Amino acid sequence: MDCLTELKNNPKFTGVPDEQLLWLVDRSECREYPADALIYKPGDPTDHFLIVLKGHIRFYLIQQGQQQELRVSEDGSLEGVLPFSRMVESVAFWQTIGPTAVLALHRDHFREMIQTQFELTETLVHVMTTRVRETTRQLQQNDKMMALGRMSAGLAHELNNPVSAIVRSSDTLKSHLHNTPQRFKDVMALRVTDEMVDRVSNLLFRKTKGPAEGKRLSLMERSSLEDELLDWFDDNDVADGSELAESLVDFGFTTDDLDTLLVDVAPDNRATVLNWLVNNLVTERLVTDIEEASKRIAILVDAIKSYTHMDRGTGRECIHLREGIDSTLVLLKHKLKEKNIQVEVSIADNLPQIEAFPSELNQIWTNLIDNAIDAMNEGGHLQITGEVDHEFELIRVIDDGSGIPAEHLDHIFDPFYTTKAIGKGTGLGLDIVQGIVRHHNGRIYVNSKPGRTEFKVCLPITS
Secondary structure, eight states, X not given: OOHHHHHHTOGGGTTOOHXXXXXXXXXXXXXXXXXXXXXXXXXXXXXXXXEEEEEEEEEEEEETTEEEEEEEXXXXXXXXXXXXXXXXXXXXXXXXXXXXXXXXXXXXXXXXXXXXXHHHHHHHHHHHHHHHHHHHHHHHHHHHHHHHHHHHHHHHHHHHHHHHHHHHHHHHXXXXXXTHHHHHHHHHTSOOOHHHHHHXXXXXXXXXXXXXXXXXXXXXXXXXXXXXHHHHHHHTTOTTHHHHHHHHHHTTOOHHHHHHHTTTSOGGGHHHHHHHHHHHHHHHHHHHHHHHHHHHHHHHHHHHHHHHTTTSOSSOEEEXXXXXXXXXXXXXXXXXXXXXXXXXXXXXXXXXXXXEOHHHHHXXXXXXXXXXXXXXXTTOEEEEEEEEETTEEEEEEEEOSSOOXXXXXXXXXXXXXXXXXXXXXXXXXXXHHHHHHHHXXXXXXXXXXXXXXXXXXXXXXXX
C-alpha cells in the first residue's frame, strides 16, 4: 500500500505540504489487523497516533452490562493520541470491522512535529478539538440516556407493585360482590329490631373508619386472637368460623365485641349476621387496598412531574430545593431498597426559595445520590441536610461508604475521570454536576475519608 498516496488523497490533510506528509510516513509504521480484532481495551496505554488507511474501527463501552457504541471510524479518520492531547490510556474498546490497515506514529515524535511540521501540527490539533467536543457530547448523551434508563426501570418497578395490587384487588372484589345479594337476602329474612341494626352499623363503621388495629398485631398476638374467636364460634355453634376469623382479626374484633354485637340475636341467626358483617369488612378492605395503591401511583406521577418539571417553563423559576431532592429520592427508591439504605433528610422548612433551572438542579441531586448509593454497602446510611449559610443555601449529601482515596480527590471533577470500575461510569457525572453548579453561580466541595464522604453544594439565594 502506498501510504504517501493515501495521505495525499485524504481530505483531512488538504493544505499540508507533501514533504510534511512524507515526514509522517517515514516515522510511522503500517499495521494490519484482521476483522473483529481488538486494538485497545479500556485501561490500555495509548501511545500512537493512528490514521485509518483501510477498513473501519468501532468504539464502544460496556456500561451496566450493556454494550454502548460510541461511533465508527470513517475512511481516512485520525484516531489515537494527538499533539497536546492529555490522553494516556483508552477509555473504550477499539474493534476492527473487517480487515483494517492503519498508519501508526509513536508519540515520541510529537515534539519534533510541533517544532518543525507546522501545517501538519495545526491540522491534528484541529482534529483533536473537534473530536473532544464530539466525544464529550456523545458520552454526556450516553450518561443521560443511561440515567433515564435507570429512572425508567426504577419507576416501572415502583409502579408494578401498586398496579398489580389494584388488578388483584379489583378481581377479588368483583368475585366477592357476587356473594353480596345472597348475604343481603339472608339478612332481610331476619326479624331484627332497630336497636340491633343501629348496634351492628355503629360497630361496623367504628371498626372500618378507624385504623386497622389487626395489622399492628404481632404474629403471636394475631394467632392468639384468632384462637379466641374460633373458640367463641365453637361455643356459639357458628359454622365455618375459620373463614370469618381472619377478616374479623384484620379489623381488631374481639370476643367482647361479638358478645356486645350479638347479645340479643338468636343463636340460629348469629352466623347470618356475622357473614353479612364480614362481607362488608372484606369489601371495605379491598376498596381500601385499591385506594392505597392508587394513592401510591399518584405519588409516583407527582414525583416524576416534579422531577422533570412537566407543565412548566424551561427557564429559571423560584423553587424550594427540598422539592427536587424529595422527588429524586422517590425515583431512586428502588436502588435504596435494594441495598437497604436508610435515608435521613434534614432540611429546614423555612429555607428561602432560590431562582434556578429546576431540571438542572435535579441532575445534581441524581448524580450525587446515585454515586452515594453505589459507594455504600448493604444497610448504609445516607444523610441529606440543608441550611442557610450567609448568602448561600448549603446542601450536604453525606454517605458512610468506603470513601474516595486521597490521590483521587483533586481529579474527581475532571472530565472522563472516574474511580468506578470499567463499564460502571464514563467519568462525566461530577463534571456535569460542577458545570451546573457554576451555571448557577454556586460552588461544590468534597471531603472524604473511609466511612464518611460529604459533598457540599452552595447555591446563591439571589443569583
